[in-house]
Structure formats: C-alpha cells, structure tokens
Amino acid sequence: MTKHLLPPEVEEYRTVFEQTQIESIRLLAKKGPTGRYDSKFGGEPYFPRDFQYPLDEDGKPMKLLAQVNFEDMPALKNYPKRGILQFYLTTNDVAYGLDYEPPHQQRYFRILYFEEVLRDEGKLVSDFSFLPAKKPNDEDFPVESESKITFTRQIELMTPFDYRFRETVPIPSAVWTFDVELKYEEMHDAFHHKVGGYGAFVQGDPRLESCTDYSSYTHLLFQIASDDDIDCCWGDGGVANFFITEEDLKNRFFDRVLYNWDCS
Template identity: 25%
Template sequence: MTEEALASRIEALGLGPFREEIIESAEACLSVTTSRDESRPCEIGSSKIGGDPDLPADLEWPRASENSLHFIAQFKLSELPPIASTSLPSVGMLYFFYDMNGQHWGFDPEDGEGHRVLYSECETGLSRRLPPDDIANDDAVLECHLQVAKSFSLPSDPPSGVSFEGDQAQWDAYFELTEGSHQLLGLPSEIQNPMELECQLASNGLYVGDASGYQDIRAKALEEGATDWRLLFQMDSDDDAGIMWGDGGMIYYWIRKQDLAAKRFEKSWLILQCY
C-alpha cells in the first residue's frame, strides 16, 4: 500500500478530518499475503509460509526441551522489498518456528523455549528438510506461496490529536483501518494489550501472567528497556495455511532493536494474543 492508497482508504472510511495525523503516525512495514496452490510447490529457497523448510546442511532443526518445534515460515531476504529504517540483513534466509502443540502465550519466562527464529547467510545450497519424527503431518502449517509488498502499519489506538468523542462509527472505521494480517516489521496489529513491556519482563525472567511480575522489585529497573522491542513478524490465523491461533488470534515475534541490528535472532520473544 502506498501513502496515496492509505490516504484514499482513510477518506473512504470517513476519517478524512484526521488524515494528516493518521498518516504521520504510520510506520513502514511489509505486508505478507498467502495463496495456496497444491499443484505448484514453492521453489526451494523461496519465501513461504508452512510446508517443510529449506535449510542449509549445518542448520539443526530447533527443539524445545521435550519436543521439536513446528516450522512456521521462511523469508528469502534478498527478495524482500526494501523499506526505510529496516535493520533486516539484505541477504540470507530467516526461519520462524513455534511449538504449535504447546501454543505458549509468552507471559511465562519458560515460554522462551516454545519458539525460535533462525538466520542463515546462505540463500543457495539449501535442501527441503522433512520434519523430525515427533511432528505429525496433521500438525503442519500448509504450504502457501507469499506475496510481500511495501505497506504501512498504524498504531492500534488513535494517534495523538485524534479524538472520536464517542463516535462509534469512527471508532469502528479506525479499527477496520488498522486491522492487520501477516506482516514483517512495522507496528503490530494488537488484539489485546501492548506487548513491549511483556516481552521485556518475561524475557528477563519475570512471570507476567498476573500482576506479580509487574509488581516485582526488579520490574522498575527493566521497564525502560521495553522501548527497545520491535515487531519482527506477526502471523495471523489463516484458512489457506490451515491454522488458527487460539480463538482467531495472532502470534507475534518480537526482537530488541540492538539484537536485530546484530543479527541475534535467537534472542527473539513470542507473544500469542487472541479474541
């Protein structure tokens, strides 16, 4: 979506009086659209969601303590459209894995073993890897071709200077405008609450499934670091891929900006939100 297309959509939804404020709050991202075609398998090394991953020989399939993780998606970085202010490597493969049986929510420090993001500089010499024996076929995400395009993401709450003054139609229109799907980078399409502080505390050993972690004496010193967290990839529930997260929710892979710049993708954190 171009800025002109975003402006047109804002007008079409009746939010024209707030166009400038909304556009100013937008952040560049990459929208990811799936399509499924069983007669045409994805090429080895291409960007895709689901199926079996295309891995270099020296990259091991990631595991949690008791089971292998499920393959979610892979992206060929050299083919992604460039967007401003991105720290993604320009070359290589980025792989996303998740424990689909456990479906960890991300509020427990122990949830860190339930996902993994792997990076390889190799884009050639890859081979399609069958999953380990402890992953059943009916657990798999169905293979989908991807179309990745430049777009804009918006904050889940109206930006500063925008007040709908109880106008439910405008609130509904803004919700429709910000409703997202699969996406790399940018602002998340939040279903529940903001996730940055949750990532910061849980990844640093505090349980935030209730108020205890936020009230912990260590939380105050950690709070400032919440602003370092950035959305890396969000994956929506998807009929084409045969997957639903919770009750029609999303999974969000987050990473600190320092770790993204240093290619420390193993330091990512995952949050699951649903309705």
C-alpha cells in the same frame, strides 16, 4: 505521502496521524507445495546439514511455522536484505510454545537466521521424517497447510492496538469515541500477515501488559494472522506476532524476540 482514509470526526487531526506513517511488507500466501528456498508458511525448511535442528525444552524437534527469504522481499529499513529467517514452534504444547514469563525465552519456540544461504542442496537436510507426523485437524500447531509467500509493500498508520497510540496520537476523548475508534480500525485493518509495521492484538499489546518492560521492542519482526485460505488458526481466530528491539534487529541478533499470540 500516502493519503489515508480517516473517519470524518478526526480529519482535523490528519497531520498527527500521518506522522505515524511507516512502511511494512504485507505477506500474501497461496496454498501449495514450496521449494527449499521459498518464503513460506509450514512445509519443510531450508536447513544446512551441519547445523543443530531446533529442539524444544523437552528435547523434541520443533516444526517450521514460517520462513522468509529476504532476497525475495522488498527492502525495508533496518531489516535484512539477504539471508533466510525462520520461525519454529513446538508441537508439544497447546499454547503453541508461548511462554508468559518471560515471553522472549525461546524454550518452546525458536528463531533462526541464516545470513549466508548455501546453494548446494547436497549440503542441506532433505529427509525430515524425524518430525512429528501431521494429524487430522491438528490442534497442536496453528498452520495445517503448506503455502508459498509473496510480498507487497504498504504504508501503515499506527492503530489503537499499539501501546504508544494514546501518547503518539493525542485526541480528546470527546472526539475519539468508541464508534470513531471502531471506524478507524475498520479502515486500517492490521489483522494480516506482514513484516514490519504495527502489530494487531485481540486482548491487548503485551509490551504494555507484561510485568517486564518491553517498551523497547518497537519493531514488528513478523506477524501471522488466522487465515482460512491457508488453514491457519490461532485459537479462536487470533493472531501471532514477534517483536524485536531496533538495536537487535540492526545487529541481526534474534535471541531476545518477544513472541505473543492471543485470541478472543
């Protein structure tokens, strides 16, 4: 079991914290050109010619936010071990495609999964000139630069951002003070790119705050945080996450994913 750092004030509750341990995959991004099959932020997607390119509610083509090739990623329980998962956002909305009611309705964002990956590049789209042209300091899309993703496995503890934290980690309020919580958050930084693990939020967990019950959306499918190194910014230094139910994840059904982003 990984020995995690804890504020000394809650060391006696270590067993409670360690019961929340789960594996996740941290995504490390390096700006530069990418190949069709690479895991990436931005750039051009892997896309079969005989498949309908994703359009937003207004009929305009969306742009690739990120692509994960699971053959390159360390295995993670319940997540695919092969295939390519893609996240698309509209460029026609200052809210980056976020639907508040309901936030899982894919009108201005889209998630595609290609379980069988074609190796014949002649069967793939190679001309993406139909996509909206990139603008300088483009505020219509959160990622300005193309970046290749590499992966590293990590073990996480649940953070106070998660809507289940208070019930899962019951610590007396006299012990769990604001200062202690701040120390804990600094020790367990959740604001980075990843697959799996626990989500990070600036304003609050949408699974708790939404009018719809999203408590079953327990699995973090994907998270991308603001990152100056790859010219990625969600509003004022925010973070975006995509959640899915365990059943849908196991069944490779990505039509009901909860998408959220927020900033200060």
